[in-house]
Amino acid sequence: MSAETAAPAFAEHDHDHDACQDEALGRAEAICAERSVRLTDIRKRVLELVWRGHKPQGAYDILDALRKERDGAAPPTVYRALEFLLGLGLIHRIESLNAFVGCTDPETPHRAQFLICNSCGTTAELNDPRIDAAIGERAAAAGFSVNRRTIEVEGTCPHCRQADPQ
Ligand SMILES: [Zn+2]
Ligand SMILES: [Zn+2]
Ligand SMILES: [Zn+2]
Structure with a gap:
């Protein structure tokens, strides 16, 4: 995929x-x-x-x-x-x-990023290796050693946006 x-x-x-x-x-x-x-x-x-x-x-x-x-x-x-x-x-x-x-997707080793809906709580997982690689590169360039790199993004899911368009 x-x-x-x-x-x-x-x-x-x-x-x-x-x-x-x-x-x-x-x-x-x-x-x-x-x-x-x-x-x-x-x-x-x-x-x-x-x-x-x-x-x-x-x-x-x-x-x-x-x-x-x-x-x-x-x-x-x-x-x-x-x-x-x-x-x-x-x-x-x-x-x-x-x-x-x-x-x-538990079969595939990954570091996940999450989109979290503030209205209904529904959470979707992104497994985008590009995001992970970008963080790794920038952290390494800064001489920073990463322990945890889970990204949690909050917002409104498509279904809640449809129910209450703003
Ligand atoms: Zn996962
Ligand atoms: Zn929602
Ligand atoms: Zn379900």
Whole structure:
């Protein structure tokens, strides 16, 4: 897929999200099998909860949902599951929101850039290697060593713009 042509897809507000969730879980199962790690029930459930929608989910939102289903779900359980999913690239952390969002392309190693809608919270992932390369080059030219280069861009998604044109 060429970075020139790949437009970020913003999920429609009323799309069939079950299909997104099924696809994400199927990919996660394949990746875990490939790397010989276990997608335990709790890891799988936390991934499903991150994938409740295209809006980043906070750890405490996930914990609240989990507590309704199972007694004794504790923060470390959720954090461990999130770390596992982050480690496999199945989810990303959105620092500005202190929340997590499902990765749309976990098979391909990438450093993502995110477009975040301030109205509905929908987040779309850009995986544009040109942006990443530009940051790498400019940082290197400045003698700067980069630890984290996740770009988070806020604005209004096409569906919210259509609903409330300004
Ligand atoms: Zn969806
Ligand atoms: Zn990703
Ligand atoms: Zn929106």
